[in-house]
Amino acid sequence: MSVLSAKDLAVGYDHSPVLENINFTIEAGDYFCIVGENGSGKTTLMKTILGLQTPVSGKVEFGEGIEKDSIGYLPQQSDVQRDFPATVYEIVLSGCQNTLGNRFFYSKAQKEMALTNIKRMGILTLKNRCYRELSGGQQQRVLLARALCATQKLLLLDEPVAGLDPQVTEEMYELIEDLNKQGHTIIMISHDIENVKRYATKIFNVTEVV
Structure with missing residues (x-):
């Protein structure tokens, strides 16, 4: 079951997109990671998903039973x-x-x-x-x-291991993985692509849609 989808989405500021042509679907139980370099628009995309910013164009749609205030x-x-x-x-x-x-x-x-x-x-x-x-x-x-x-359903995590030492980083990744196994759908922003590959079920690279 789809919990969230982006359709022909463009995100940015003052009607000027920093990311365009964004299309993806996140299913219940996914561990979905948005990756890219610092300043590539990942956080802008996350804020648009949360409704904190209005899309330049396109739309974000939530699945049945998912509301913006229950994320x-x-x-x-x-x-x-x-x-x-x-x-x-x-x-x-x-x-x-x-x-x-x-x-x-x-x-x-x-x-x-x-x-x-x-x-x-x-x-x-x-x-x-x-x-x-x-x-x-x-x-x-x-x-x-x-x-x-x-929430009991959907977690959005923006660089949850930023600034942490390697041991604590590993512990945090394991905590998030456990939450995913317990039924939480995870959407995580990261520039740590090597670790992301170990845990994510889907990876969305923003540099491939600019």
């Missing part, structure tokens, strides 16, 4: 984000914001979900630590747990 998103981290003064638990729980509706407080089920995803990422001992005190690898686990609170 788990792990963005690239900025220095400001890395220094965010909140606890691990608070950040992970914020992944439930899209399901708050008209309520002002998180439900018991949402709090339990946050705790479950903290455990899944192996960071329970860090639950009450301040996010900015953590290592890069620990922070990425926190953000992945947050993304899992937003």
Whole structure:
């Protein structure tokens, strides 16, 4: 079953495309990687898929049961984000914001979900630590747990191993692979094509469609 497709899509800024002629279909359970050099338009494509940018032309279509507000998103981290003064638990729980509706407080089920995803990422001992005190690898686990609170279906990951050392990079890839095996469809941006080849079921190279 298709969860997402791009049809004759062009993405860019101010009506000027940086990528054109984009066509692909992502099926449920895929581990789909978007690869290309830095500055090649990968993140622009990801933001267009998320609805954060309007396509220059063409369209992105979601499959049945997939909504833009039910996608788990792990963005690239900025220095400001890395220094965010909140606890691990608070950040992970914020992944439930899209399901708050008209309520002002998180439900018991949402709090339990946050705790479950903290455990899944192996960071329970860090639950009450301040996010900015953590290592890069620990922070990425926190953000992945947050993304899992937003979805049971589709994860969009923008350079999830950027800046991590080789051992932590391997651990992160294995975590993502496990999530894929558990039923999550993965869309990941990367310029690390050698590792991508080991894990992805489909690879989309943006340099081949410019």
